[in-house]
Amino acid sequence: MINEIRIYTQAELKSAIRLDLDVVDVIERAFAALASGSVVMPDILSMELADAHGEVDVKTAYIPGFDGFAIKVSPGFFNNPALGLPSLNGLMILLCAKTGMVRSVFLDNGYLTDIRTAAAGAVAARHLAPQQVTTAGVIGAGVQARLQIQAAHLVRPFEQVLVWGRDMAKAQSCADDLAQSLGITARACASAQDVVAGSQLVVTTTPAKSPIIQADWLHPGLHITAMGSDQTGKTEIHPAALAAADLYVCDSIRQCQVSGELEGAERAGTLGAAQAVELGTIVAGAHSGRRSADAITICDLTGTGAQDTAIASHVSQLLTNLGTVVQN
C-alpha cells in the first residue's frame, strides 16, 4: 500500500505560518492538554557530541484527540557560526496517531520550534503578566529575544521595550528591529538590572550558566518568563529570586527539575517541586495564577513535546496542498 508523505521546506513553512494569535491559541491548548494529565510525554532524548561542540535533543508527545503526533529533532552545534551556519537547525516529523505512518516531514531548520517557543512565552504573559504592561524588557538579543517580544506584544500591547545583551551593538540592533516591527519605542540598556527595573514584563532568552537576574532586582508588579535554560547547568534566574517571587510557574515540573531554573533552585534548597505550578493548570483554570497587580511571578519554560505536536498538527492543517509529495 502506497503512503503519501509531504515534505515541506523551510521556505514553504516560513511563507505559510508566522507568529500570530492563532498560533498562541494552538500552543495554549497544548498547555491545557498537558494539565489534563492525559498527554503522554516521555523524557527528552538528549545526546552530546563533545567533539563538535554539539548536542541534539529529541522531543515528542501524544495528545489524545490529535490525529498526529510530532517527533522533533533539535540539533545545536555551537561551532556552526564560524562555518557560516546557524547553531540551531533540525526538523519535525508528523506521524499518524492511529497507525504510526509518517505523514509529513517539516524541514524547518528550527523555525517551527522558534515559533512555538515564542508562542509559549505569549501564553505565559497572557496568564501571568500584570494586565497593564507599558514597558517590556528582554535579556538577550538573538532570534528568541525578538520573537518573544513580538509574541508578548500580541497579548500585552506595551508601548516600550528595553533590551540588554552582552554585546551592546547587538542589543541596539535588536531594539531597532523591534521598534520597526512593532512600531513602538525600543532602546538598549547598559545593564540587565536597568531592564528589569524599568519593565513590568521581562523575558530572558540567554544560554547563561550563572544567574543573571538577582533576587533584589525583583519589584512589585513584575512578571518574568525565563526561556533560555533547557539543559542541566543552564540558569538565568538566581535561586533566591525564584524563591522570592510570589509564584513560580513552569511548563513541565519534570523537565524543569532536570533542565530548567527549578534544577538549580532545588539544588540550592530555595524552592522545590511542591511549590511549582504548571502553566497548563493555570490555562485550564485549576490554579488562579497571578493573585494581584502587585504580585511577582516567574515562568520557567524548557519547551515541551506537546508544543511540538500542537504546532506540527496546526501547520499540517494549514499546508494541505503544499510541499513535495513522496509516494512511499
Add this chain to the structure above:
Amino acid sequence: MINEIRIYTQAELKSAIRLDLDVVDVIERAFAALASGSVVMPDILSMELADAHGEVDVKTAYIPGFDGFAIKVSPGFFNNPALGLPSLNGLMILLCAKTGMVRSVFLDNGYLTDIRTAAAGAVAARHLAPQQVTTAGVIGAGVQARLQIQAAHLVRPFEQVLVWGRDMAKAQSCADDLAQSLGITARACASAQDVVAGSQLVVTTTPAKSPIIQADWLHPGLHITAMGSDQTGKTEIHPAALAAADLYVCDSIRQCQVSGELEGAERAGTLGAAQAVELGTIVAGAHSGRRSADAITICDLTGTGAQDTAIASHVSQLLTNLGTVVQN
C-alpha cells in the same frame, strides 16, 4: 545558505541495499566501536500510545570518526494489520556529525532496521555459534525469522533449517521461503523444543511475553540468539536457561537490563549484569567468546542506535546519486 537534503523512498532503498556480508561487516564495526567506550548512545526514547495499541521508539548514537549520526524513529502499531497496514514502519534521518545539519531522510518503513537487525544476528552467529553448524533453527515465522536465517547462513552455511511458529501454516510458509531463497532443506516443526533439539544455532524472533525456551532444552554445542525482546516485559528465554548457558552475551548491557532477556533474569535473580558480556568486546577481541565446540552460548539483542548510525552511513555512501533532492 542552502542545504541539500536527499529523501529516499523505501523502493529506492530496497533496490540499492540488501542483506549481504558487506552489511554484516558494517554492523560488526559498529559493535566494535560500541565496545571501545567512545560511542555516545543515549537511552532509547520510548512512548506508548495505548489508545491505538501503538508505541514509538527513537534511537540514536554518535560513533566517533563517522561523518554522520542517525536518528531512527520506529513506530509499532499493532492494530495496523486489521487496516491492511504493516505494524512496523518509520524512518531514519542522517545528520552531519560536525554541524547537525540534516543530510538525508530515509523513508524506509523499517526496512533498514530489518536489515541491520538481521546483520546483528549474523555478527552474533559469526562470533558465538559453533564452527560447524549443519542445522539452524528459528522460532517465529515472520519477516525477521526469514532475515535472521538468511543472515546466519552468510556466516554459517548450514544445510538445513527448522522452523517453529504458533501458526503451523505460517511456519511452513516461512520454511518454504527459506528453502527457496537459500537452496537448503527446510521444514516446520511441531514444537519449539524440536527446533532447539535439532539445531546447533537457534534464533528466536517473537514478541513473546513469557519464555519459550526452557533450561532443560539446552544441549552442548548450542548457540541461541534472542532478538525478539525489545520492551520491558518481553522475554523468549527462561531466566534459568540464561543462567544455565556457559556465556550470556548482549548488544548493550544497559539496554538489556531494561528491555532484553537480562531484565527478567535480573528480576528472577538468576543472572546479573556482572556476568554479561557485550558482543562488541568479543568482536574487538577483548573477550574470547565461545570457549569450546561443546559450550552453550546465548546472545541477547535489543537493537542499538549504533547499528542505526552504521547502516544509515553505509546506505548514504551507496546512494549518493539517488533520492529526491530538496534544497532547503
